[in-house]
Amino acid sequence: MTGSVSSVSGREIRENPSASLQNALAGKLPGFFSQQPSGRPGADGASFYIRGVSSYNGNNRPLIIVDDVEYSYDQFARIDPNEIENLSILKDASTTAIYGVRGANGVIVVSTRRGKEGPPQISMRAEMALSQPTIIPNYLDAYESAKMYNQAQINDNSVNPSPSFKPRWSDQDLELFKNGKDPYGHPNVNWKDVLFKQFAKQYRGNLDLSGGTQKVKYFVSVGYLYQDGMLKDFGQDQGVNSNYFHQRYNYRSNLDMSVTKSLDLRLDLYGNFGQVNTPQVGSPFGYNDLFYDYSSFLTLAPFAYPVYNPDGSLGYSTWIRNENPSYNVNNVVGRLKYYGYNQTNESNINFIGSAKQKLDFLTKGLFVQGRISFTSNYGYGRSMTRDQFPSFIYNSATDTYEARDPNVYRVRRFFLGYDARSTSRVLNMQLMVNYDRTFDSKHHVYALGLFNRNSTEASNSNAVYNFIPNNFQGYSGRVGYDYKNRYLVQFNVAYNGSDRFVRDKRFGLLPAVSAGWNISEEPFYKNSFPKFMDLLKIRGSYGIVGNDALGNSFSYYYQQNYSNGNGVVAPNFGYSSNLYTGVVEGTLANNEVTWEKEKKLDLAIEFGLFNSNVTGSFNYFDNNRYDILTTRGTVSAIFGQGLPPVNMGKVNNRGYEIELGYQSPTKSGFSYYIKGNYSVAKNKIVFQDEPSPLYPYQRFTGNSIGQMRAYTFIGYYKNADDIANSPKTAVPVQPGDLKYADLNGDGKIDGFDMSVTGNPNTPNTVYGINLGIRYKAISISANFQGARNFSVRGTAESIRAFSSNLTEVHKYAWTPELGDNAKYPRLTLLGGISDPTAYPSTFWLIPGDYLRLRNAQINFDLPSSLTRGLGIQQARIYVNGSNLLTFTSLDKLYQLDPEISSGTDRVSYPPQRLINFGISATF
Amino acid sequence: MISKKYISSFILATALTFAACERVETEPRDWILDTLVWDDKDKNATVAVFFLNNIYSYIPDGFNRINGLGGDFLETGTDDAVPSRTNRQAEYYTNGLISTVNNPDPYWGTSYAGIRRVNIFLSNIDKVPAATNSIAIWKAEARYIRALLYFELVKRYGGVPLIGDRVFTIQDDLSIPRNTYEECIDYIVSECDAVKGTLTPEPVSDSNWGRIPRGAAIALKGRALLYAASPLFNGGGISTNANLKALMGYPTYDANRWQKALDAANELIGLNYYALQTSFSGVFTTKKNTEIILAKQSGNNFLIENYNAPVGFGSPAASLGLTSPSQNLVDAFPTITGLDITNAQSGYDPQNPYANRDPRLALTVFFNGQTWLRRAVETFEGGLDKPGGIAVQTRTGYYLRKFMADFSNNTTYTNQSHNFPLFRYSEILLNAAEALNELGRTTEAVTRIIDIRKRAGIRAGTDNRYGIKAGISQTEMRALIQNERRIELAFEEHRFWDIRRWKIAETATSGSLKGMKIVKNTNATLTFTPFVVSTMKFSNKLYSMPLPYDETLKNNKLIQNEGW
Known part of the structure; x- marks a missing residue:
């Protein structure tokens, strides 16, 4: 091994009950950076990077390869951990080089479990989890909130005192908030208790079957996951589930067949289908996010309104309706109860077929392999929503009720909605020639030639890119040699391209070289080093890899177009003032656009002590990303038009990773381990065509x-x-x-x-x-x-x-x-x-x-x-x-x-x- | 050998699969490319006309414009008004907070974007086989808009880079120095002269209303020449650096520039088409009339009422009261006699200040007691339209009334024609009067002003001079013309530039900006007390706008204006 790779086993991943795969990786892999901003069921996957970020173009996502096939971020999050044998991250140039223009952000490689020879074995797992927020703000009660509101008004008034000024809440109001004697006129609601459960539940079940004979081996797994939301189940008596939830079924069937002595076939069929549900909330300003309501003072102050009136009807108040009309959305409990849900249903079906033919009759250690994979994702949205129900403002003094909206006294019926969501299909074909042979049990020679073609068609919210095929094609090669596992050297090269660029800018050559020296294998080692040091290895690599994912708003930069769409202001002409269509020149084209590249340097030292009970490594890297697509910042507005991005940005990203571990030997059934890792990746913008500021x-x-x-x-x-x-x-x-x-x-x-x-x-x-x-x-x-x-x-x-x-x-x-x-x-x-x-x-x-x-x-x-x-x-x-x-x-x-x-x-x-x-x- | 069979079938299968991937549609095919816009087969020039339509959208607007739709009038950065909301950028012009990075009205990028589009149009339209006559008119319209955009730049910055008909490519060197003020004015004037013969001659048909008419070119030329003749630009620039002085104005004074301004005004008057309307109020809400030379066209709406009418009117005629005209402006209106309110003969009563005033006052501002939506406007302390507290409301005791349709007898607003007047005939008369007076022909100037006052509804007086005293001196007449321009063209984006070109901004926009505090006494009588709303500051550098900070970083040949 001459490259930088970190791995984690499926078993370790399964120790973390999180529903999204990447959430189980934090802290386990040196060089893996992640951030989980949300816990919403079905959308709780962390964003993650390998060795930090190196590009400011918006896409620093590592390439994800599962069983040799590219996965999307979303697909990755939904892998059932039960199916995973091993997960590795590839960090340096030599390991990522064969991925060529897609390897610069690092690569995550997942291999799934496969059948082993033996009698059928059935495993099952059942899990039930309680979930609660890591943290959710606790808000002050009505009395304190009202007091502070008054204080704010007093502060504001003191600037330019108005003679008629009175704070919004009188002393009597405050007293009532405090003693709770008027729960309808002066409510004090703890919205956290009203809205959220103490614990939400999560269920997971797995059943797998594996085994095989010499001829056929199989691993079949099914999994189920149900992630409930933290919201109370308000919608239930309306016959709908309007809570947040995520439900997922995973299936996988991995088959290995030996057709002849020299031909192996592999047929994998796998996928999942899932549902992600969110309540229709109808928050102010069109947010549709319950947590907006929860955090907003003007929507849900503790004294906003009583949840229910004495007669059991839903409450409301003039505080919002009259004093803060922009926040005048209906009673939140009513909204959660009556407004229904929005749901995304996705189904993901994938197939990999692979044939491996040994060509030992030509020369020993040679084989060819062909692989076709078809991955598809189909999503549609379903919603069941409505927008009207009555709520009443109760006047405790007169014991009368006033409708919040005098035009609404009924609960409207549900309306069904349906829309297409993310749909994609990817066809991937690979053909590879492999050679791996050891001569005289000293000279290990290996080589790989790979032809790879990938075609993606996917829906896009921007009609321009909707289902436009996105093709990628490449040739990669690897040649390696090592002598007695002592001196190791490897060359990698990729020649690949993508049709996101103009014809003569599509292909590029990306080479990498790496070498290692296993000092502990040297004959002199045992004499010159203390005995307890039983492993010492240094290695390094250098190469160029690329990144063709050019940010989220990728466009055909080489093609200029005119638009009559959004943002084109059309004039009115004529006495009757008719609006006329306008057409406007779009951003200029740049037919020089190509992918980003990165020069990666990686140096490492690995050691083992005491029979490798203590292991450790130190890794240094220095990555120089260049040709980052950059919108030029130094062009005067005299130009008069938006400029296309140009490959000119440069970012340096360097850092190190330290890994240290101790695994005790087992003594009378007792063993322990301690492992630590520390990763640093500091990036610095070297050039981004920024005009030199005054300061x-x-x-x-x-x-x-x-x-x-x-x-x-x-x-x-x-x-x-x-x-x-x-x-x-x-x-x-x-x-x-x-x-x-x-x-x-x-x-x-x-x-x-x-x-x-x-x-x-x-x-x-x-x-x-x-x-x-x-x-x-x-x-x-x-x-x-x-x-x-x-x-x-x-x-x-x-x-x-x-x-x-x-x-x-x-x-x-x-x-x-x-x-x-x-x-x-x-x-x-x-x-x-x-x-x-x-x-x-x-x-x-x-x-x-x-x-x-x-x-x-x-x-x-x-x-x-x-x-x-x-x-x-x-x-x-x-x-x-x-x-x-x-x-x-x-x-x-x-x-x-x-x-x-x-x-x-x-x-x-x-x-x-x-x-x-x-x-x-x-x- | 069995494996060979497998190998060959495998290879064959692979080869077939790969061969089957013939690709089509590798990029969007539904895009509007330049070949479609400049279609060399389309005699109707359909899409090319769309392109011209878009150029029209670069014609500047003026209603609640600063900081975007629902923003403030430029006048709220002068002594005529303040924004009702506090901390608004428009007020930076009078409180000294304008800086190279903080100028809410740079108009730099927008102008050059428009200019580029004109140049693209000019360089491509000949590819389209439309009727020669149509193409000529279109080109003239595009060139006119380009000249108009240059004038927007020149009045802000002085000389700016003139780029001619060039359409820049990425390879071009954009370090372009500023042209001198003189070159810019000459360019604007020559462009106006070049296109005026081709533009649609008046009367413009109903369906073409809003297209650039011939008169607009003459009016733009006239305004450019009037500005150029004015003290700030006509040798009176504030810069002491010779280079900069030539960029920011003419280095030396030349009286003949007033003659040119007068000639341009007379040229327009000589068309004998444009005329003052009988009613001042109808000018702004009648879409097509012979007083409007060019207006920014917009769909019928009631945004002006919505944004600016007194705040006490709620749904369905919700009014936001965003603009607070000042007491300074109100005091500038004479009484119905045409005499200044400080004049003892004017009949002005400080405790009944809105009675017997120039009728334009009631059509320009809302004051206490005026009828609107079937009730009296209440701007006394605690009144419906000045309730106090932190809600947005008038800061001066007045609201903007100009441009609105008359809704005094309605219960709600209805859609109205609200085109912002860019050039109208009154301005031409005022331009002529100003130039005549500066040329020493004060008596002729008086007749122009009388035309305006007569239409405004000022009483003729026994001497039939509409309040203009007999034997008025040139200096007195200058002040009178300046005042007449202020009230006649209030909120039409003149005051802001006029006080600069006259070099009176240092007095006009320094000191107190006043409002009127009205207290309703227990016996229902009102007490009027002017009060200071804000203290305005002016420094000489504000005579020209600062070139945008970013631009000076990006183009090192741009010389920043004096003081910035």
Whole structure:
């Protein structure tokens, strides 16, 4: 082995009960970076990168290869872990080179389980998990919220006092909020309790059959997963399930046949079909996201309205209907009950057929292999929704009811909707010639020639790209030699291309070379090195790989077109003012566009001590991405037209990975292990055609991808004198507002005082610690995982008081008494300099560094004496969990999961903590 | 050997599969390519006309324009008004916050995008076999719009890079220096002269209404020449650097420039087609009339009412009251006698300030007591339209009334013609008056103003001079013309540029911007007290807009304007 590869076994993956495959990988593989921003059933897969990110074009996704066939991100998330034998990530040039123009972001290679010779073996597994959010904001109650609302009004009024000013809530109102004596006129609702379950459930079951003879081997597996949502089941009495849920059936049949002595056939049929359900919520401003409602103060303040009126009808209030009409959406419980659901159904059917012919009669060790795979995904959406039901504003003084909407006294019928969703079909053909032979048990020679053709047709929300075939074709080769496993050398080359580019820019040659020296195999080694060092190896590789996935908004850049679609303003002519069609020149073409390339350097040292009970490695890499498609930033607007991207960007990404592990020998049934890994990948934009700004601190070039410009928070304005003596601001400030550094010293706070600061949202350091103990039939394992050096910023409904519901931190909003001990700027209902959206600053952009107990398992193997009577060979019961504990620096301001996307404007469906109980048996 | 059979069948099968992949449609075939736009077979030039239609959309608008639809009038950056909402960018022009990165109205990228489209049209339209006559008119229209866009640039920045008919490609060097002010004005004037003979002559048919008429070219030329003759540009520039001075205006004064401006105005008057309408109010809501020379066409709507009418009117006639005209503007309106309100003979009563005023006042602003949607407007403290508290409402005691249809007897708004007037005949008369006065022909100037005042409804007076005193001096007349222009053309995007070209912005937009505080007494009488809404600041650099920061970074040949 001369390349950089990290692997994890299927068994280890199965210790994590998470429904999306990638969530089980964090912390287990050095060089694997992931971030799980959401826990929504069916959409809880983390985004992940190999060795961080190297391109700012928007696509840093690794190539995913499952059983030699390319998978999409979504397909990958839905693989049933029960089907996995092994998962590896390929990180350097030599291992990714045969993937050519698709290998630059690294490659994930999954191999599935296959039958072994032997009697049929049936295994089953049944699991039930309880899930709850890792964190969900706890909001203050009605009394405190109303009091703070008053305070904000008092603060705002003090700027320009109005003689008739009265805060919104009187002392009597506050008293009633506090003592709860008027639950209808002055409700105090804990929406978290009203809306969400204590625990949601997740079920998983697997059944597989494997075995075989010399001629035929088989592995057949079926799996079922049901992930329920955290919402209470409001829709049930309407005969619909409007909760969030995800239901998935996986199936796989892997067959291996030896047709003749020299011909092997492989036939795999596999896939899954699933349903993802979300409630129709009807949030304000068309969000349709329950968590928007939950986080929004103006939609669901604790005093927004009583859920039910005394007569059992749904409640509402004039507070929203009359005072905040833009938030006038109906009673949330009613909406969840009556509005129905939106559902995506997908079915994924795949086939791989492969034939391997040994050509030993020509020369020993030679074989050819042909492979055809057909993968398809078909999705459609189904919705059952409605938009009307009555709710009433109860007047406790007069005991009367007023309809929220005088035109609505009935529950409208459901309406059925149907639409096509993601559909794709991929045809892949591969033909390869393989040679692998060892001469004199010294000279190991191997070679591979591969022809690969891939054609994808997929639906796209942009009609222009809908079902346009996307073809890829390539030749790759690999030649390797090693001498006594002591000196190793390998050459790789790929010549491949993609029809996303103009004809003469389609193909490119991408070579890589690697070498290794296994010092511990040298004759002199035993004499010159201490005895306990039993393995020492150095290796390195260098090469060029490419990335043809050019961001999400890929277009045929080489072709200019005119558009009469969106954004073309047509004029009105004529006395009767008719609107006339317009046509406009589109972005210019660039027929030089081609893929990105990356020069990858990888150096590593591996060692083993004490009979390889201690293993370790150190890996250094230096990747230089170039030809990144970049929209030129230095072209004057005099040009008058949008410019096409040009292959000119450069990013350097370098770092290292350290791996250390200890596996104790087993002594009287007791053994333990401890393994740690630490990965760093720091990227730096080297060139992105950025005009040189007036102030160097505003340059993005030289910083990491994804860093933003923000003001530097230097404290709160203390008083009027402080304001008078501070640099002038564009909007008037009050004591308690955030004060920013005047970086250019011109006495004004403006756009020039924003500097590129903080960290990007993607961590540049991740680490994992894996521990395990086994004593006879009991084993316990734990996996801690952490991430460092990334920043998170929340805006609007996720943090801003009175956009967001109020949290503990808002209690410490600035007052003259708190002064610098305040944790939040002064309360206000207006925008202003402290607003996180309009004035992004380092106050809001804070480190999200975290350490979590990513998963843990306690396993008990039932004694065979007990099970054999039942015809069970082997049985075990276990409890495991994921996201069990979290320690993060984010909680100094936000009550959000640290893996949330930066710039988030509301609470998202929180990632889930799972506690999973399972039994498994083999017959 | 059995395996050979397998091998050959395997290879054959593979070969067949690969051969079967003949590919078609490897890229979108439904795109509109340039061959379709400039179709050399289409005598109707269908798609090419669509392209021209799009160029028309570059004609500037003026209603609630700053910061996009639902934004503010440019006038809210002058002494005529303030935005009702606080912290609006339009107000940056009067509170000193304009900077190279913070200029809400750069019009730079938009203008050059429009210019590029004109140039594309000009260089391609000849490929299309439409009637020669049509092509000539289309080209003239496109060139006119290009000249108009250049004028938008020149009035903001002074000289800008003139790119002629060039359509840039990526390979072109875009480090283009600014042309001098003189070159830009000459270019605009020559383009106007070149196309005026080809543009549609008046009267424009109903179905073609909105297309550029001949008069628009003369009007644009006239405005460009008037600006060029004005103090700021006619040798009075603020720059001390000789290079920059030539970019920002004419380096030296030349009285003849006023003559050119007068000639252009007279040329338009000489068409004998355009005329003042009898009613001032109908000018803005009658889509087609002989006072409007060119207007930005838009579909019928009630956005103006919706955005600007007093806030007390709720659904279904929801009104947002976004614009607050100032007391400064209100005070500029004379009384019905035509005399300034400071004049003791004017009949002005400070405790009944809206009685007996120039009829244009009530058609320009909403003041307390005016009828709207069947009730009286209440801008007294605590009134329906000035309730107090944090809701958006007038900051001055006034709301914008101009451009609206008369809804005083309706209960809700209905769609109206709301085309923003870019050039109208009153301006031509005012241009002529200004040029005449500067040329020393004050008496002739007076007759032009009288035309306007007569139509406005000012009383003729016993001397039949409509409040203009006999024997008025040139200086007095200059002030009178400036004032007349302010009130006649209020909110038509003139004041902002006029105070600059007259070089009076340093006095006009510094000091207090006032409003009127009206207190309703217990006996239902009203007490009127002017108060200071904001203190305006002006610095000399604001005479020209700053070139956009990004542009100066990208094109190192661009010289930034004085002071920025």
